[in-house]
Amino acid sequence: MLTPLFYHLALLQVPLIGPVQAKLLLQHFAVEDIFKAKKTIIEKIEGIGDARAESIKQFTDFSRIEKELKFIEKYKITPLLYTNENYPQRLLKFHDSPTVLYYKGDADLNHQKNIAIVGSRSHSQYGRDVTEELVKDLAGENIHIISGMAAGIDAIAHRSSIAHKAPTVGVLAHGLDRIYPTQHTALAKEILKTGGGLLTEFMSASLPERYNFPRRNRIVAGISDATVIIETSERGGSMITAQLAMQYKKQLFALPGKTTDIKSKGCNMLIQNGSAKLLQHADDILYSLGWKSNKNNTKQKANAIQQPLMLELTADEKKIVDLLNNHNSIHIDEITALSTLSNSNIAAAMLSLELQNIVLPLPGKMYKLV
DSSP states (O other), X not given: OOOHHHHHHHHHTSTTOOHHHHHHXXXXXXXXXXXXXXXXXXXXXXXXXXXXXXXXXXOOOXXXXXXXXXXXXXXXXXXXXXXSTTSOGGGGGSTTOOSEEEEEESSOTTOSOEEEEEOOSSOOHHHHHHXXXXXXXXXXXXXXXXXXXXXXXXXXXXXXXXXXXOOEEEEOSSOTTOOSSGGGHHHHHHHHHTXXXXXXXXXXXXXXXXXXXXXXXXXXXXXXXXXXEOSOOTTSHHHHHHHHHHHTTOEEEEOOOOTTOHHHHHHHHHHHTTSSEEOSSHHHHHHHTTSSOSHHHHHHXXXXXXXXXXXXXXXXXXXXXXXXXXXXXEEHHHHHHHHOOOHHHHHHHHHHHHHTTSEEEETTTEEEEO
C-alpha cells in the first residue's frame, strides 16, 4: 500500500511544482488524491494554472520514488513531513518552507535556542578567532549552532561546536548520499558522532547545483532564532542568508572589520544601513534575544573595571580599556576597527597597558583584561 510519504515525495518531483505550489494543492486535496484529480479541477486552483496541472497529469516517474524510499530505509534517514511534530516548527511560519525534509542525526531541530553562523569561504585569521571564541561562549549557554557545511567560516563553526560539545546541524544543498565539499566527509561523520545532525530538502542523487544554495540558506536562516554573519564581501553567499534572515524577521548580527578589507565590506554595510546589529561578543546575542539578563553582568563588570579605572590612563589607553570591558577577549583587528585609533597609537597604548599588568595578550592576536 502506498503511503502519504510516497505521494509527498512524488509531488515534489513534478516539474513546475515546488513547496509553495505543493502547499496550495494540499489545501484542496489529500496528497494521495492530487494525482487522481481531473486536470480541469487542478488548474482552477489559484497559483497552479494550466501548465502545472498538465505537469501533474503527465508525471509517471514513480519508480524514482520507490528507489528513494529504499535509500531512506537503508541509510536510516528520517523523512520529515511538514505535518510531523519533529519537523522544524520555526519553518512553518514561512510560505516557502519545504513540505518534506530529510534528516540524519540526533540533534533536536526544535531545540529552544538555535543560532546560525555563516561567513566567507576565504576567511581571515580574525574571522577564525572570533568564530571560535563566539561558538565557545554560545556552547556554554546550551545553544545549538546551525550552518551550511561550506568551507571557511561554516566549517569552523561546526568544528568549534564539536570541540565544545555543543550539537551542531549542517544544512546541505544536495542529497544525503554525498557530502560537498568532499573534504568535509570526516566533518559530517564527526557531527553525527557527537549528537549533531545533517538536514536537507533534496532527494538523494541531487547534486550541489548553484541554484540549490539559496534554497539551503533559507533553511539555515529559518530554523534559527538569529543569524550571525562573520565575514563576507558585498556579493558573498552569506549576504543571501542575511537577506533571508531579514525577510523572515529574524535578528541579524554582523562582525565589523576594517573598511579596507573586502572580506568585511558586506558585514560593515549591513551594520551601516541598520540591517544587522554590531557583534562584539556572545552577550550581544544573548541579551538581544532575551536569553540572558544583563543586571548581574553589569554589576560584575562594574566591579571588574573598578581597579583599572583608578589608574591614571591616557585617553588612548582608556578607550582600549573601555572596549575590553565589553568583551571576554578581543582581536587586535577589532580593536583597530572599533577604537578609530591609528595603528601606532594602538601599539603604544597596548604596550603600556601590558606593562601595567592591565591587559593580557592571548594566542591569535587576542587580548583581554587581566
